[in-house]
Amino acid sequence: MGSRYLWPWLLVLLGLAPVGAQQKPVNMLCSPDLAWCEALVPAFKQATGLDLRFVRLSSGEALARLRAEAQRPQFDVWFGGTGDPHMIAFREGLTEFYKPRSWNQLRPELRAAVGETYIPLYMGAIGFVVNHQVLERRGLPEPKRWTDLADDRYRRLLAMPDPNTSGTGYTILATLVQLYGEDRAFQLLSRIHRNVAQYTRSGAAPGQLAGRGDVAIAVQFAHDGVKFALEGYPLKVLFPLEGTGYEIGGLSLVKGAPNREGAIRFIEWALTPEVQALAAKVGSFQIPSHTKTPVPPQAPRPANLIRYDFNTFGTPEVRERLLNRFNKEILPLPR
Amino acid sequence: MPAPRPLGPTGLPWPLLLALLAWGLLPWERGAGASGPASGPWALGGGLAFGLALALALFQGRVPPGPRSLGRVGVGLLQGAGLGLFLVDLLTAEAVGPGQAAVTLLALFSLGHWLAGSTPTRDPLLGGLTWVAVALVLLFIPYPLWVLLRTLDLGRIPALLADGRFLLLENPYTPASEAALALAVGGVGALVGLLAARGRRFLGLGVGLALGLAVGLALFGRGALPTSLLVAGVVAPLATLLGLGFALLEYSQAPPWTRALLRGLALLPLISPPFILAFALILAFGRNGFVTHHLLGLDQNLLYGPLGVILAQVLAFTPVAYMVIRGTVQNLEHSLMEAAATLGARPWRVFRTVTWPLLRPGLANAFLLTVLESLSDFGNPLILGGDRQYLATEVFVAFTGRYDPVEASFYGVVLLLLVFLVFFLQYRWLGRAAFITATGRPSRGGGGPLPPGLGAVLAGVFLLWAVLTLGLYGSVAVGSLVKLWGFDYTFTLRHYQDFLVLGLPVFLNTLKVAFYAAVPTALLGLFLAYVLQRQELPGKRVLEAMTLLSFAMPGTAMGVGYVLAFNPSPWVLTGTTLILVLALVFREVPVGVRAGVAGLAQVDRSLEEASATLGASPLRTLARVVLPLLFPAFLAGLVFAFVRGMTAVSQVVFLVGPGNLLATVLLLGWVEQGQMGRAAVMSTVMVLSLVAATLLLWPLNRRLDVRLGGLP
Structure with a gap:
């Protein structure tokens, strides 16, 4: 009787015996467009012979994931995504700053803006993504300035990301504050608020609403708007004349990465002009950080950028104060 | 008469086996990873001593004097030693290996086996299984939640309560x-x-x-609490009412095509991937929507907000309610109504005094489930919510948008409290009332003919619902075949080509994971249901509430709890397929439990008592009497678990690892980035394959129809 029960269990246990170790792949958290992440995998394999595996998570999700895994990180490197979460991750000790060999060839203004917290990967500016069909149908002009967004004729035709939930939304809020000063910015926002049909959760959603014609004007990153327009939506990208804010997409080495060497090889590789040029081929039209990478012709080039103060507006205190003010003074206003 | 069961551990091999395995496996599993003060010979000695003490304590007074008692004590001691060793090993190891996990479960089983074996009224095997099941439930439901709630900073609660996003x-x-x-x-x-x-x-x-x-x-x-309450408060009664109407329609003398359509259509929203219905709704009823703009010429944006969420949820959850109520209506003993009518009761009185009390448990269950589904729904508010807040999405948004885990767990707790409240109210309303109508013998089910007016109205409502559902799903299929869904309707197969490269491997992986998860879910669910309904177990109610916890908890919170709990040593589970499977199993097990409970509630206890009187052991009764009657419920649970595993999203977003992606997570990415063509392909493929899976099981299910089927 005993052996009748024993053998199956022994077999099961033998079957569970560990298999031999393989060559370690590089695990990447990937926050930009999925197509970009996918394009990296075969290219990296070809260049280094190493396997690259990734999970695509938006930058907020990626930060949440890094935090949850802080005790035993699963990922080696975090590629792309808006800068604020990269900076927070650095301040919380989730990532470490690694100075790549090509550091001095990266655009100096980007390097200066982020300091030594994370590696700048690309730059993208805020713009107006406009559905010209909807505007024409109503005989409305295109908005040219931030103040035009407060025009009564655009009532309920505007979408922008909620600064509470989207890094893009917060960048817009901080841009207005830097352009007009805090009090005037909030006055302007309270007038714009009446025109907003929806504050969206994610940063790229306004452009999709505009693409489908649910709204006429989306405020968001211009390069996402260009991508949607190229896919066939009736969209056009404009920049406000007063100047606009921008993000600096990041590349970070995860602290305690299980495959640190692989991660460093990846970082060095990912910053080369040839690899950065991959982005435009798969429809991501940010301005690459390496000075030698050609800027894709489709990339939207704003004429007028503000001097965005990442150090001030990236701190949790400032962020919290602005968001609280937005939640108290803007959101409850009737529309 | 069977011989009285001997006391002590019967069936001998278990304890010995365990001790042997313990000794045999220790060095193999510990490997080089074992270090630290608690490991080494001291820990082994300590564990051994602890186990021996435990075994002695447990044996005291249990072993009757006799020539073989010494041998039994020896066996018990060995067993105790094995258990102690494993406890030590578990606590000190760097990582729990599969061997340790298996043997720990064996140890638990063996302990329960042995304890139950010393009580004549209980079956040792059942006892052992119960211990294992309870341990698993404790480990994978309350433990990760507790780890998550530990992050809640009590000092911040007043500020969070006063936050306009929560309640204004x-x-x-x-x-x-x-x-x-x-x-x-x-x-x-x-x-x-x-x-x-x-x-x-x-x-x-x-x-x-x-x-x-x-x-x-x-x-x-305004804010998340009122909005979620509003939506759930509208959706649950509506969906329950519609579900009841459809169930009555099915079992009245409706034309046969209605029945076929009902059964088929009711499945669709259950098997549909998240987000996609919401998108189809936007393209049909948005500002530029096919129906609202092109057909009706309207220019409005009402869909974004509670109205859109309510619409999507009613469409999605009516089938859930229908499936639950269907089981009840199916089991209505028509002769009871006839008897009441023969005794002179007027139709309304028959309904009030006979039909209604019989329907009440089903309605309450449906209501509870739809409230839970509505409160914890993630996909619809995410897409259609507009800029109103919802509790379940706020959990996600607090984590990923505001980087604030404290706030996220706060919203999670609020959701949990709400769910408990609903559960409590349901319990109070239903009480312990039991109406047994399934006696194991065949009878004619259904509520009998409907009044002609009501029948027509129900048929009309159903037709409207059917057209809407079919239209929406049809539009998804169309969307997968055109260049740009909503704009450029040129035919193309491009999205399918993309899918073959990018989507198919992920889809196959998802099939695998969902299948791995479905079998344990259905088995565990049925077993727990049996324990809850038929076995004496201290703390049964708590156990039941715990299984509900994971269902009610927003998936996002559960997912993060899993990462927090099982990433560190000694679990080291994140990034594996196993944690995905576990997350799905323990997310869906409540559904299996509800299915089993509902099934069991209808099986007359006297059948089991008869079996016991005839000398069958509890296990034999379970195997030969209860299980055959419950097989349809098991099958339904299996299909349901598989489907839910395929379509689950919020609980796995944080758990997918590199090289281990799931279809829904990929779908979320595509949807967020506006890759609607690919999203439509993935949804179409998922719907079609799930339809195929359920159709495959359909004939089997019907042949075995012992009148006890019915989901949840």
């Missing part, structure tokens, strides 16, 4: 006073309660006031 009752920018309005509604509710409750005035007053305030809050407040 008095808006300073509007002329009307929302708080006063809500209070007024509360007062009306109290008045109604006072008048309606004959005799128990205070109770009526209290319940009326509470309900009135909740309604007032939902109607006039």
Whole structure:
């Protein structure tokens, strides 16, 4: 009787015996467009012979994931995504700053803006993504300035990301504050608020609403708007004349990465002009950080950028104060 | 008469086996990873001593004197030693290996086996299984939640409660006073309660006031709490009512095509991937929507907000309600109604005194499930919610948008409290009332003919619903075949080509994971249901509530709890397929439990008693009497678990690892980035394959139809 029960269990246990170790792949958290992440995998394999595996998570999700895994990180490197979460991750000790060999060839203004917290990967500016069909149908002009967004004729035709939930939304809020000063910015926002049909959760959603014609004007990153327009939506990208804010997409080495060497090889590789040029081929039209990478012709080039103060507006205190003010003074206003 | 069962561990091999395995496996599993003060010979010695002490304590007074008792004590000691060693090993190891996990479960099983074996009324095997099941439930439901809740900073709760995103009752920018309005509604509710409750005035007053305030809050407040309450408060009654209507329609003398359509269509929303229905709704009813703009010429944006969410949820959850109620209606003993009518009762009186009490448990279950589904729904509010807040999405948004885990767990706790409240109310309303109609013998089910007017109305409503559902799903299929869904309707197969490269491997992986998860879910669910319904177990209610916890908890919170709990040593589970499977199993096990409970509630206990009287052991009764009667419920649970595993999203977003992606997570990425063509392909493929899977099981299910089927 005993052996009748024993053998199956022994077999099961033998079957569970560990298999031999393989060559370690590089695990990447990937926050930009999925197509970009996918394009990296075969290219990296070809260049280094190493396997690259990734999970695509938006930058907020990626930060949440890094935090949850802080005790035993699963990922080696975090590629792309808006800068604020990269900076927070650095301040919380989730990532470490690694100075790549090509550091001095990266655009100096980007390097200066982020300091030594994370590696700048690309730059993208805020713009107006406009559905010209909807505007024409109503005989409305295109908005040219931030103040035009407060025009009564655009009532309920505007979408922008909620600064509470989207890094893009917060960048817009901080841009207005830097352009007009805090009090005037909030006055302007309270007038714009009446025109907003929806504050969206994610940063790229306004452009999709505009693409489908649910709204006429989306405020968001211009390069996402260009991508949607190229896919066939009736969209056009404009920049406000007063100047606009921008993000600096990041590349970070995860602290305690299980495959640190692989991660460093990846970082060095990912910053080369040839690899950065991959982005435009798969429809991501940010301005690459390496000075030698050609800027894709489709990339939207704003004429007028503000001097965005990442150090001030990236701190949790400032962020919290602005968001609280937005939640108290803007959101409850009737529309 | 069977011989009286000998006391002590029967069936001998278990303890010995365990001890042997313990010794045999220790060095193999510990490997080089074992270090630290608690490991090494000291720990082994300590574990051994602890186990011996435990075994002695347990044996005291249990072994009858006799020539073989010494041998039994020896065996027990060995077993105790094995258990002790494993406890030590578990606590000190760097990582739990598969061997340790298996042997720990064996140890638990063996302990339960042995304890139950010393009580004549209990079956040792059942006892052992119960211990294992309870341990698994404790480990994978309350433990990760507790780890998550530990992050909750109590000092921040007042600020979070006052946050306008959670609850904004008095808006300073509007002329009307929302708080006063809500209070007024509360007062009306109290008045109604006072008048309606004959005799128990205070109770009526209290319940009326509470309900009135909740309604007032939902109607006039802003923020996540009122919005979620409003949506759930509208969706649950509507879906339950529609579900009841459809179930009555199915079992009345409706034309056969209605039945076929009902069964088929009811499955669709259950098997549909998240997000996609919401998108189809936007393209049909949005500002540029096919129906609202192109057919009706409207220019509106009403869909974004509670209205759109309610619409999507009613469409999605009516089938859930229908499936639950269907089981009840199916089991209505028509002869009871006939008897009442023969005795001279008028139709309305028959309904009030016979039909209604029989229907009540099913309705309450349906209501509970739809409230839970609505509260924890993630996909629809995410896409259609507009800029209103919802509790379940706020959990996600707090984590990923505001980087604030404290706030996220706060929203999670609020959701949990709400769910417990609903559960408690349901329990109070139903009490312990039991109406057994399934006696194991065949009878004609269904509620009998409907009044002609009602039948026509129901058929009309159903037809409308069917057209809407079919239209929406059809539009997804169309969307997968055109260049740009909503704009450029040129035919193309490009999205399918993309899918073959990018989507197919992920889809196959998802099939695998969902299948791995489905079998344990159905088995564990049925087993727990049996334990809860038929076995004496201290703390049964707590166990039941715990299984519900994971269902009610927003998936996002559960997912993060899993990462926090099982990433560190000694679990080291994140990034593996196993954790995905576990997350799915323990997310869906409540559904299996509800299915089993509902099935068991209808099986007359006297059948089991008869079996026991004839000398069968509890296990034999379970295997030969209960399980065959429950097989359809098991099958339904299996299919349901598989489907839910395929379509689950919120609980796995944080758990997918590199090289281990799931279809829904990929779908979320595509949807967020506006890759609607690919998203439509993935959804179409998922729907079609799930339809195929359910169709495959359909004939099997029908052949075995012992009148006990019915989901949840």
